Structure formats: structure tokens, C-alpha cells
Amino acid sequence: MYHNRPHVEDIRAMKKRGEKISMLFVTTPEEAAAAAAAGIHMLSIEGRFFDAEMREAAGDCFVQVGLPYGGWGRFEGRPIATAEDYLRAAFHYAGIGGDAYYCAASYDIQKVLCDNHLPVVGHIGLIPSYITWTGWRAVGKTAGEAEALWRHTRKLEEIGVFGAELEVVPDRVAKFLTENSSLVMLGMGAGRYADAQYLFTEDVCGYGRNHKPRHGKVYRNFAPELERLQAERIAAFREFKADVESGGYPGPEHTVPIRDDEFDAFLNSVKG
Template identity: 85%
Template sequence: MSIYHNRPLVSDIRAMKKRGEKISMLFVTTPDEAAAAAEAGIHMLSIEGRFFDAEMREAAGDCFVQVGLPYGGWGSFQGRPLATGEDYLRAAFHYAALGGDAVYCAASYDIQKLLCDNHIAVVGHIGLIPSYITWTGWRAVGKTADEALALWHHTQMLERIGVFGAELEVVPDRVARYLTENSSLVMLGMGAGKYADAQYLFTEDVCGYGKTHKPRHGKTYRNFAPELERLQAERIAAFREYKADVDNGGYPADQHSVAIQDAEFDAFMTAARA
């Protein structure tokens, strides 16, 4: 695996926050997406652990990569769900060895602290947290004074235990601004307005090929959907033609087969029949 001397460190990302520089971030799932993001100069990538390997790290180039640790029933590591602090720590060290720059972890405070205490760079989550969704529903979080205060307390706790950043998802912009400006956490905003330190989108929204509901904060810059549908139709047509060719004996033809000299074949047959 290559060593990326220009890859930013946590200290570089924190310095960008301090200087007020805007940070771009994308969620990617394939090496092609990661390579395109690197070529475009995207600062940070979010990659789920199930997609992260040496090929993905290579493709990500100089991007800072946050690797998402699977949460309980949401995924598994080495064939088993993460449940204990030791499970999370083992997974975090595994992804760090592959070149992950930080891990995303939305587990309990004690598990997050365990990772931080072992010098793992940890990104937490504030606001709409998918793994906690049964408690909030799919909605903006922080639109009441009580909820906004709870977000602030959550921010303070993450800061105390050593988390360096947090995904700040679907939070009112003025609340997001307060959290961002009054915390050392690097706030990775997704639907949190323009005051977050980073703007974070999913590639499927940026490129227009998402199959699920497009969120309010999503923005499509290119619409890949018609082209992907065309390619899928062409793929199906090619497969059908191939099957028909096999069915009617049109494939393989002579040019697709390996020949043997007559003399060699005759010698083989004589030996085989002996």
C-alpha cells in the first residue's frame, strides 16, 4: 500500500477549522467514486467498514478517510456484530492498519472513550443519528429549546471524552452555528446549514443515482440516473444475447477455442486408448 505524504492529519483538519476554511466531504462506496473524489480535491471521505480495504485506501489518494464502524445489527466485523468495547477497538485498529485516518463511532460514551484513550481518532454523531432513529423518528433534531440544549450537552460530552469531530446531521442552522463556534469538535454538517465546519453529502445525491428518498439537504450536480438505466438495459440485452448464443450453439466458435496439432492429438488418443 502506498504512503500518502500529502494526506491531511487530524491536526490539519483542526487547523482548517481554526482558520475558518470550508471542508468538503463525501460518502463513497466504490474505488471509482473514491478516486474521482481524490482527483476533484475533496478533503474528506466517509467509507463504511464493509467497503474499506487496501484498494479503497489506494483509490482515495490524498483524501482524509473516516471509516464507519458497523453498529450492532447494522453490520458486522469479521462475521460478527460489534457489541463490546473490545470488539470496537479491534475493528478500529484493523481499519487504522489499512490506512483509515479516523473511525466513525456512534456507540455509547464509554466505548467512544475507550477508542479515544487508545489514541484512535474518533468521529461521533450529533442530531439525527440513524442508529438511534427509533427514539427520534426521521426528522430534524434540535428545533425546540430542550432538544437544542440536549445537543449542546452531547457536544460537550463528546469533547470531554476526546472525540475530535462529529457528524452534525439535520440540525437547525442557528443551533449548528452555536455548536460549531463554541466547540473544538470539527463539525461535519449534513443538513446543518452553512456554519458547520464541513459540508458532507452522499455521492448518490451529488450524482443523482440514489434509489431512496432524497433529503432536503441533498443537491444533485450531475444526473447519472438515465445513463445508469441505459447501461443496465444494455447489460441485460448483452446477457440475453449471450444466453441465446449458448443455447443455439453460436458460442463458442472456432476463434474462441484452443487448437491442437493433429499429430499431437493422434499421439494423445493412441496413448489414452492403450
């Protein structure tokens, strides 16, 4: 597949040069196309949303595809559990045009992907799929936790991981991890020193209905317009329902006609 979008080596080169990387989480082709038009460097797209249409819409953006994790998602109709499951999913998305693969599974599974020359993005800090062990809070605010993050970082490097989502950790800890690791650190609530700044489109555009994270920033508030459109959608549906019940729809302009002689011939044929 020939294209102009960056490769892993290009993203690594940006880190070495100290260039800041922009990254968005998108879920629709419209969001992906807007990100591409805006020149966003990297996109994160969950596997359940990633298909040929999304890859086309993403244009020259580097796309990280999120592999389903255990009960959090399914691939080919079944939960992802074994290294073989992850490998099958990753190669499937590679065939569509994925550039890297987010995987929050165990070290041994991540290593299998790396050993098969797939660019893997791990996770450091607040990891949603492990949330029962930490709760929804910043991770790394004590010396012991910060040291554990460093050990985790070194382990990811050791098994060949390319980058890591660095989520909700203190900025000075994030700075140390970023500057002392070859991993491309994709910061989400990790301060200004991470290699990339990563936000969800729903936060950037103000239409998220979930908890608003501290690190989120609204650049445009789509919520009122989306609410207006939803109200208009409901009104249109109600008018359609009323039209159906009153006989106002369909009208002659919505109906396919047939000439009288053809219809008479049809009736004579079937009745004969």
C-alpha cells in the first residue's frame, strides 16, 4: 500500500527532534476526515470502528487501531483472549491500513505482536481496562507509584513496544518518562512534556456526555447544535408518523404509476 502518511520511523523522528505531535480519538468517518483536513498527525480508532471507509477518511493521518480487550470488545464474533486472537485481529486491521496497534494485554501477548513486527502501543498510568486496581484517579503521585510506572516503561521497551498512551500521571513524572525512554509517549492528561497531546473528539467538540476529564479542552461547543438537530429529527419523525396515520403519505408524487391498458392486461392475465 503506497501512501503519504507517516510511518513509525517518522513518528520516532518527530520525538527525537522534539516536535509536538497532535492526536485525536475519532469514531466516525466525518471526524476522521475533519482531522485529516486539519493536519492532525495521529488518530486513535477502536477496531470496532475501523474499516476501509475509515482508513480512506483518515487520509494521511497515522492511525493507531485499538485492539479489543477481553470482555471490552469482540473480534470475529468472539472475545479476544489469547495471543493468537490478538495476532489475528492485528493482521486483519493491518490489511485494512492500520499503522500501529494499541494493546493493553499482558506483556507476553504484547511481545508476540512485537515479535511479528507489528508496531504496538501500550499503556502507562491510568489504564481503563485495569481500573479495578487503581480506581479513576491519577497514577504516579507517590514515589512508589512513579517508580512502578518507570519499571513498566522499561518493560515495554524491553519487549519491543513502539509507544504508549501516558494517561493521567503527574507532569514531572511524565517528563522523566518521556525524556528517558525511547517510547513515543502519547499524553492524555500527562502535561506538556509528553511527545504527543491526545484528546477525544467529543471533548474537543463539546458533545461528550460522559465525565469531563480535567485535561479535556473544548474548542467548539457542538452540544446546542446537536440538541437542536435532535429536536428537529424528532419533530420530523412525528410528522412522518402523523402523515402515515392520516393517509397524507405517500402521495401521488411518491407512487410509481402504471398505464391503464397495462394494468387491465395484467388483471385479465391473472384472472384468466
